Amino acid sequence: MITVENVSKSFPFHGNRVAALRDVSVDVQAGSLFGVVGPSGSGKSTLARCIALQERPDRGVVRLDGLNTATLDGKRLREIRRQLGVVGTKPELIAERTIAGNIASPLEQLGVDGPQRRSRVGSLLDLVGLTARAAQKPEELTDGQLRRVAVAKALAAGPAVLLADDPTAGVAAEEAGAVLAVLDRARAELGVTVVVTTPDADVVRRVCDDVAVLDNGAIVERGTVLDLISTPDSWTAQAVLPSIETSRAQSAKYDRSVDVVLIGFASVGALLPEAASRFDVELATIGGGLTRIGDTPIARFRLGVRGERADAALSWISDRGAHVSQPVRGPQSVVAA
Template identity: 60%
Template sequence: MITVENLTKTFPGSTGQVRALDGVNLDVAAGSVLGVVGPSGAGKSTLARCVALLERPDSGAIRVDGTDLVSLGGTALRAARRQIGVVPQGDSLLRQRTAAGNVALPLESAGVPGPQRRTRVAELLDLVGLTDKAGSYPDQLSGGQRQRIAVARALAASPSVLLADEPTSALDPDTTGSVLTVLDRARAELGVTVLVVTHDMGVVRKICDDVAVLDGGRVVEHGKVLDLVADASSRTAAALLPAVDQNPAVEGAYDRVADVVLVGFAAVGALLPEATNRFGVDLNLLGGGLTRLGETPVARFRVGLTGERSDSALEWIAEAGGAVRRTLAGPQGVAA
């Protein structure tokens, strides 16, 4: 759906050119939600603006459904932009228009007749759960409600791609959840491909299929969230999984100590007890815990094993789909 190839973008700075994007490459599958994360100044918002062609990159290609947007101009570019809905950072609603009027604005600009326009606005207000606020003005709405109206407005022209730049910034947890639910519904019910720029890894935890980590204008990590959390050395795993604290005094009492990541209901519920039974080892949980990524349960545990077949138990857990990384405590071997 979206392919970004070797994208670069520079801006003038006080000491010369600042490279906001430095050879960025990304693939976003149709109908998925990609979270673009990273520290402040990493290039996240610049990437979103370039994908929407609100900023022109210095070089590289941005392909949406195979069409390179960078190569377009005039009428062709305007038509391509209509396939990309944008939820800008901050409160972007027009104060003199009602919620319904704000949602209708792109349809009015496109010359959509009144009856069709009203039907579409009603559909979108229902999608974002604000049908009862159709006649309310932005100053009569909460921050989360305004953001949901902004999402509805971005969806008005039936785009295939939705870009949301920090859509939950400055919102409380409950309000954040309502906005994320709307973005997820847009993907599930409308088939929209969603790119979310955020500093909040909680957004990735709740709705993202894939994640791209930017740092210094470069993509330093990119892939499916559930694949990346299985790699204990990844930034994604460090940010999303329960922390595991070392306790050498306790861990030294075991024959083997390992960090184990389990993904999915079957793995979380069964792999460790099954390993205990199969290999006759004593297995204890020394730290970690459970979390949920989207609808998928994920666990990271530090486990201590005692018994002659401890190595075999860890190898079997790895072969059965668990990610196993042995720690340095105890007589450790090579990672299973």
């Protein structure tokens, strides 16, 4: 488990100190895939470097499984750093070496013998889906493939934690999914705790269990992704849920309209039809759509509601885990007829 306690960090700039992190506290559960998300300059990379023990906080503590890393130096610090794999925004690969050779280089530095080294490299090539590319050089691979090689190299020494700083930066959209899938496989198959920094909410939607949202160096939101999307005005909900646009003419056909967030197979597939039948009301989808958070289906719909027992139907839906709210009227939620 990673515990960040009240961490602050600043850097010199033109004779002054500029705060990169302001009293940041987060808990990263062992074996989770944790997202640190926010705009450029929000402090994401600085937090990742503090967790990776590449930067020391000005104040506060980073604990790894309860160990206060501020007390470490010399040999002990180097030992703990080997438990932390780091993937930067630019893969650090040796151009003259093959893909297999690049992945093997950390094992060579540790003195791992040939048979063990080859076995480990083979397993990692399979993990990242690049076995067929083992003998190629970095210049022959795409940006997405290079990022996957960098992940394999960072995993070579068997770290307990993998930190990936903006892993899809500069990667074509059609390849980004493969990079994220590799991070998810590292967590699922190797038991590695993965911390991802990103400005991209789609990364959060696709692979993260938990998230901390940073803005101007401070945590403005944190929790599980599924909990946060249940709050419609949260950053996470606004960023990852389907947008809603309806015309006034559509809404005017019904007694009123409401927004509803449904989480899970049962809710998305059956809750609204069952409520409509049970209470003899009309619940018509007039906006929104479907998405997935990891493997979990999620819906955000705007419903046109008609019927005498509408309040009872909406209460029944809410009691079964859906989040029901009145739509916010404005240019982002209602378009002209």
